[in-house]
């Protein structure tokens with residue numbers, strides 16, 4: 069529809085119709101089996117159901133088409149309904165969770181994955197996805213780190229913009245793309261105590277320097293929606309925060325799309341004590357510029373009255389409604405309200421071999437090898453016992469893969485049998501223990517199991533372990549232990565599995581390879597010391613078993629790098645590599661009295677951000693700089709920082725070179741390192757390759773004491789290494 073026609077439509081709509089375009093109601097008010105991802109207090113009236121502008125949680129071509137047909141027929145202006153869904157890391161073909169995608173350090177993986185997810189979801193009638201989540205995540209107690217790409221703003225920015233490009237393509241008129249929604253704006257990852265829905269206290273410079281960049285990258289990439297976050301920022305709920313939404317998001321970041329609240333976040337301003345009732349909450353949200361009220365009666369029950377009372381101007385209302393209509397128009401819904409959704413198309417696309425192949429590659433590249441003593445991996449055949457609750461666990465996706473079908477996931481057992489079935493490698497499988505103890509609290513209730521069974525399960529497992537040359541332990545968090553409202557203070561593996569691990573590790577002369585399935589960084593306790601190899605598998609999704617066996621078998625060398633620091637202890641959380649130095653940094657060795665330290669734990673992460681082994685070994689030369697000075701004002705000047713990467717092992721492997729920069733002194737203290745670039749390079753054994761990065765003045769900018777982003781002359785160190793603890797650096801000066 070032409071812009072003028074849209075304008076005429078708006079002018080022709082009644083006040084009530086306009087208000088209802090800003091109302092989103094839960095999908096289960098239309099479809100009984102729609103996904104419900106929040107608490108909905110009451111059923112909407114028939115009028116609201118007839119006029120609401122959007123819904124969420126419905127997918128399936130037949131259902132979506134029937135719903136849309138009926139809705140348009142009944143709408144006074146036949147305006148199509150927007151169908152939104154959380155397609156977070158997969159629709160039917162489920163990819164590794166975003167935290168695992170971050171570990172690939174390959175934005176193209178995220179882009180391709182998002183593109184496939186959009187194809188599959190759009191074929192089933194979905195128009196908008198509530199993804200990507202761009203929350204900087206430094207606190208592994210928070211279950212939602214699963215949905216982020218980790219603790220680094222630069223890596224997150226690269227991954228987020230790639231996901232937006234994948235979901236949206238070049239134009240939303242292309243029916244195989246869907247609109248994306250950057251969330252949760254803003255700084256939800258900084259939630260107090262690592263719990264959902266709490267307060268975030270941040271200085272403006274930390275907010276702007278660390279927490280906002282990744283959202284901005286998603287908006288620069290063209291994300292059509294942004295979602296407000298549940299948290300307060302310095303005491304102001306995001307959904308009522310005019311400064312955050314109008315000054316930062318709309319003005320500074322030039323966001324022109326639709327701002328949608330998170331589920332019930334507008335109404336929850338009453339619980340926060342920021343609004344006295346839902347009417348005031350609605351007024352505050354409109355003033356902040358929140359266009360759509362997700363799943364409460366705020367806007368549907370109060371906005372019309374607020375406009376009539378002049379508390380919300382019709383101009384403000386029209387601006388919000390126009391943004392929603394423009395989104396529908398840009399999706400081509402006025403011309404084709406079904407956007408090509410069809411059962412036949414979805415059957416052809418969803419879970420097709422090509423999509424599975426891309427997902428399998430993503431799994432391989434997400435795996436992070438933390439230990440590999442005496443080349444325990446790749447597996448060398450013989451007799452292998454796969455032991456642990458994850459040997460045949462179908463739920464290896466995440467709680468946010470809501471439209472995925474766990475039965476379609478490939479387990480370790482299925483993949484191992486497929487791989488070794490016709491070979492002379494002998495395999496046995498033993499569950500070893502239940503995933504969790506009975507009544508352990510998980511996302512949607514309490515886990516149920518018969519704890520008494522664990523004794524027999526361990527005995528069977530020990531028999532298999534004694535028989536085998538190599539034991540592959542398949543352990544990890546339950547699916548319900550990460551995701552929304554699943555914070556944990558003890559981020560170790562579940563109790564029954566600790567017992568199983570200890571029992572197996574006591575068997576002498578046994579090679580032990582431990583796989584970890586996790587939605588967050590974990591405190592691995594004694595697992596690394598008592599395992600010969602440790603491989604982090606995250607929540608790998610549909611092709612999990614196949615991708616993992618591809619690496620265990622040696623067909624592919626692991627190349628993943630940690631997207632989050634793994635601590636020595638849960639109590640170290642939040643922990644992140646880009647911290648300040650403090651006035652009394654703890655000395656690397658010797659006496660550490662009167663220094664910033666714990667008496668009972670190192671300061672550093674056990675496995676730092678950016679860390680991960682391959683099946684080969686590499687030598688990285690000293691950093692070479694093409695010059696020692698960079699001039700602040702000569703626009704195009706740059707310094708080339710380079711290293712030579714030599715594969716000193718006997719297999720081809722891919723290494724990820726990371727460029728970190730340290731600003732030695734500034735008008736505010738500066739992090740000890742900040743990631744400014746990364747490059748993956750594949751090198752044949754015995755060969756070398758040069759890897760170089762261009763350092764430019766804009767990379768040195770930060771939010772200075774003058775409250776603006778600018779660089780400051782002075783000394784810097786450029787590091788290039790294979791993880792964030794590299795000390796391979798060279799100094800240069802900005803003049």
Ligand code: GLC
Pocket residue numbers: 105106124154198251330331552
């Ligand atoms: C949830 C989540 C948000 C999700 C929304 C819709 O509460 O916070 O990430 O997109 O509701 O399901």
